[in-house]
Amino acid sequence: MATRDPIRMFRDYLRRKGLRCTAERDEIVQALQRTSHHFRVEDVVADLAARGSSASRATVYRTVPLLVEAGLLCVGDALPGGEFTYEFVHGRDHHDHLCCLRCHERIEFAERGIELLQIDVARHHGYRLVGHHLDLFGICPKCQALEQGGG
Ligand SMILES: [Zn+2]
Ligand SMILES: [Zn+2]
Structure with missing residues (x-):
């Protein structure tokens, strides 16, 4: 492209x-x-x-x-x-991130509902939204499997 x-x-x-x-x-x-x-x-x-x-x-x-x-x-x-x-x-294209706190994997996602909510929040506070940075933190499926294996 x-x-x-x-x-x-x-x-x-x-x-x-x-x-x-x-x-x-x-x-x-x-x-x-x-x-x-x-x-x-x-x-x-x-x-x-x-x-x-x-x-x-x-x-x-x-x-x-x-x-x-x-x-x-x-x-x-x-x-x-x-x-x-x-x-x-x-x-x-815009994307946000989901990050694993164990292995530091970062995956990209785009979720329309989240994007629209952020515009509403900004508007509510009288802001004109020009951009944002969203990181969600968690434990990825691989690291969860390791946890269950006692690792
Ligand atoms: Zn976003
Ligand atoms: Zn991980």
């Missing part, structure tokens, strides 16, 4: 929202393509600074929520101090 050009995808999103497409915003999307799998906003700021980009730290921080809403980024883990990690997903 061909993924769309992320710069074009973001420009389309900005136009739909009535926001300006700028060289700085293009440079931020280019920087995302160079990021490691899970990154912090400061990593993008440092990457752009090292390349002499004119995108300021404030611009990067303001642009990240737009990138989440445009479906280019998803929010990863919350870090101590209230920061988050992000993952560049360039429009791949």
Whole structure:
């Protein structure tokens, strides 16, 4: 399945929202393509600074929520101090995770009912939801079988 050009995808999103497409915003999307799998906003700021980009730290921080809403980024883990990690997903289908606490297996799932409930919760608190990160923790079937075998 061909993924769309992320710069074009973001420009389309900005136009739909009535926001300006700028060289700085293009440079931020280019920087995302160079990021490691899970990154912090400061990593993008440092990457752009090292390349002499004119995108300021404030611009990067303001642009990240737009990138989440445009479906280019998803929010990863919350870090101590209230920061988050992000993952560049360039429009791949959204999924959440089920994680085994024993063997650290992570499986992906998508459940429409859960997705819709989250939108309701955000709305209830007056938020416009731009993204979410959901991990369910448990013991996988293999590890449960080992438990029963006395392992
Ligand atoms: Zn989800
Ligand atoms: Zn397991």
